[in-house]
Amino acid sequence: MIREFVDREIEAALLEEEWQKAGGRLIILYGRRRIGKTRLITEFIRGKQGILHFAEDTAPQVQIRRFQAAVAEFFGDSLLASLDLTSWGQIFSYLAQKPVPERRYLVIDEFTYLIKNDPAILSALQKAWDTALSGSNWCIILAGSMLGxxxxxxxxxxxxxYGRRTRDILLGALRFPDARKMLPTFSFRDALRVHLTIGGIPEYLLKAGDYSDYTTFVGREFFNRYGYFYREPYFMLSQEFRELRTYQAILNAIAVGKTAPGTIAQFCGMDTRHLYPYLEAMTRLGFIERELPLLGNRRQGLYRIADSIFDFWYNFVFSRRQAIETNGLAPDAVDLNPYFGKQFEAFVRDEFARVVFPGCTTGRWWYRDAEIDLVAVDEKAGSVVFGECKWGGLSKMEARGVLARLEQKAGLVRHARYPAERFCLVSGGDIGGKDRLREEGFLVYDMTDIEAAFGGGG
Incomplete structure (x- = not known):
C-alpha cells in the first residue's frame, strides 16, 4: 500500500520551479538514508517523461551497462543497446548529442554508488554539461545518501x-506535526515518544506505524536481535566512516552525558587534541552538533547527538547487545525517562517554542553547574523567556519550586538588552495548580496544552 505523501511542499516546489525554467537544470538532492529522497523524486516525476535510473553498488562496467540500457530504452535505440561502451564519457557524449525537443528528466538515484566506484563519472558529466547539456531540455537530478x-x-x-549545479537540496527530517500524521493509531503521548526516539525520518515512521503503541514498537524493533533498528545506526555509521570503534565510542560518550570535548576524550581514552577531527567529521555530516549557550559565553560549546535514533541507540542498545542477542530485552527493564527528559527539552526548544513563541530565537543557557533548559529571545520586543522543561508531571508545590529555582538562575544571566523577562514551565505530564500559576504571570504548559498547540486529536 502506498502511504500518504507527507510534507515536502517546499522541496517539491523547488523541483517544479527548476523544471519550469529554460535550459538545462542540474540539481543535487541529498540527505541521510531513509529520509524520503526516492519518494520525493517519484512524486515529482509523476506525469512527466524521462529516465529514472537506480544505481547499485557494483563494478563500474556493470553500472555503465545498466545506465546504457536505461538510456537506450528511453530513446528506443537498439544500436546503442548493442554497443560495448566502456566509459561514462561515451554514454554522456551520446546524451549530449541526442536532442530532446521538450523538457525531460534524467534522475540518477543513489548517485554516490557511481562516484564511489568510478569518480571519472563527474568529469564525464562536467564535459557533457559544458558542451551541450547546460543548454538542453534535460532536467538532471543526482540523488545520494552518502553525505560525506x-x-x-x-x-x-x-x-x-562545482559551479554547474543549478540547485542543491538537503532533505531534512519531518517536524513533529508532519511526522505525527504517519502515526495515526498512536495516542498523542506515544506519538511524541516515537518522535523523540526515531525523529522525523519517513521510512522509520512507516515502520513505527505498523504498531499501535510505543512499548510494543520499541520492544520488537530495538530490543530484539531481528528488529529493524537493532543494527541500523551501525550500518549508517559504517557507510560514512572507517574507524568505527572511535566514532562509536564518541557517540556513546555523548549519549550518556559526556558533552564537553575534555570529558568525551577522557571517556574514550584518547588525547583531546586527537578528538577534534572526529568531532568535525561527524558535525559536518549531521550526526552531532555543537551547541553554544544563548546569552552566554560563546566559547563554551558542548556537543549533542543531532539524530535522535543515534542518541537512543547508543544510550540503550549499544551497551546491551549481549543481553539482546541472548534473550532480547523487555522495554520495562530499562528506565527510558532520563532519555525522554533530555529529548523533551530539545523538542520544546526546536518545535514547541516555535509555536508558542513565534519569531523568537531559542536555545539554552549554562554556566558551570547552572543550566536553563529554554531561553527564547524576542529581539524586536526586547524580551526574553526563561523556561524549565520536565518530562514527568508536577504537583503544585513541585511546580512552584522549579519556577523559584528558575528565577534564581535567571539572575546569573547577563542580558541588559532584554529588560522584559518572563518565566516558563513546560511539562510532559500534568501540572498541579496550573491556572493559579498563570494568574500570577507564569507561562505554564503541560501535555494537554502541547497537544492543543499541535492541533489536538489522537
Whole structure:
C-alpha cells in the first residue's frame, strides 16, 4: 500500500520551479538514508517523461551497462543497446548529442554508488554539461545518501561539477506535526515518544506505524536481535566512516552525558587534541552538533547527538547487545525517562517554542553547574523567556519550586538588552495548580496544552 505523501511542499516546489525554467537544470538532492529522497523524486516525476535510473553498488562496467540500457530504452535505440561502451564519457557524449525537443528528466538515484566506484563519472558529466547539456531540455537530478561523498565529491569547490549545479537540496527530517500524521493509531503521548526516539525520518515512521503503541514498537524493533533498528545506526555509521570503534565510542560518550570535548576524550581514552577531527567529521555530516549557550559565553560549546535514533541507540542498545542477542530485552527493564527528559527539552526548544513563541530565537543557557533548559529571545520586543522543561508531571508545590529555582538562575544571566523577562514551565505530564500559576504571570504548559498547540486529536 502506498502511504500518504507527507510534507515536502517546499522541496517539491523547488523541483517544479527548476523544471519550469529554460535550459538545462542540474540539481543535487541529498540527505541521510531513509529520509524520503526516492519518494520525493517519484512524486515529482509523476506525469512527466524521462529516465529514472537506480544505481547499485557494483563494478563500474556493470553500472555503465545498466545506465546504457536505461538510456537506450528511453530513446528506443537498439544500436546503442548493442554497443560495448566502456566509459561514462561515451554514454554522456551520446546524451549530449541526442536532442530532446521538450523538457525531460534524467534522475540518477543513489548517485554516490557511481562516484564511489568510478569518480571519472563527474568529469564525464562536467564535459557533457559544458558542451551541450547546460543548454538542453534535460532536467538532471543526482540523488545520494552518502553525505560525506556528496559533500566532498559533488558539492565541494574541488568537484568537476562545482559551479554547474543549478540547485542543491538537503532533505531534512519531518517536524513533529508532519511526522505525527504517519502515526495515526498512536495516542498523542506515544506519538511524541516515537518522535523523540526515531525523529522525523519517513521510512522509520512507516515502520513505527505498523504498531499501535510505543512499548510494543520499541520492544520488537530495538530490543530484539531481528528488529529493524537493532543494527541500523551501525550500518549508517559504517557507510560514512572507517574507524568505527572511535566514532562509536564518541557517540556513546555523548549519549550518556559526556558533552564537553575534555570529558568525551577522557571517556574514550584518547588525547583531546586527537578528538577534534572526529568531532568535525561527524558535525559536518549531521550526526552531532555543537551547541553554544544563548546569552552566554560563546566559547563554551558542548556537543549533542543531532539524530535522535543515534542518541537512543547508543544510550540503550549499544551497551546491551549481549543481553539482546541472548534473550532480547523487555522495554520495562530499562528506565527510558532520563532519555525522554533530555529529548523533551530539545523538542520544546526546536518545535514547541516555535509555536508558542513565534519569531523568537531559542536555545539554552549554562554556566558551570547552572543550566536553563529554554531561553527564547524576542529581539524586536526586547524580551526574553526563561523556561524549565520536565518530562514527568508536577504537583503544585513541585511546580512552584522549579519556577523559584528558575528565577534564581535567571539572575546569573547577563542580558541588559532584554529588560522584559518572563518565566516558563513546560511539562510532559500534568501540572498541579496550573491556572493559579498563570494568574500570577507564569507561562505554564503541560501535555494537554502541547497537544492543543499541535492541533489536538489522537
Amino acid at each position: 561523498m556528496m559533500s566532498d565529491l559533488a558539492l565541494s569547490s574541488t568537484s568537476p561539477i
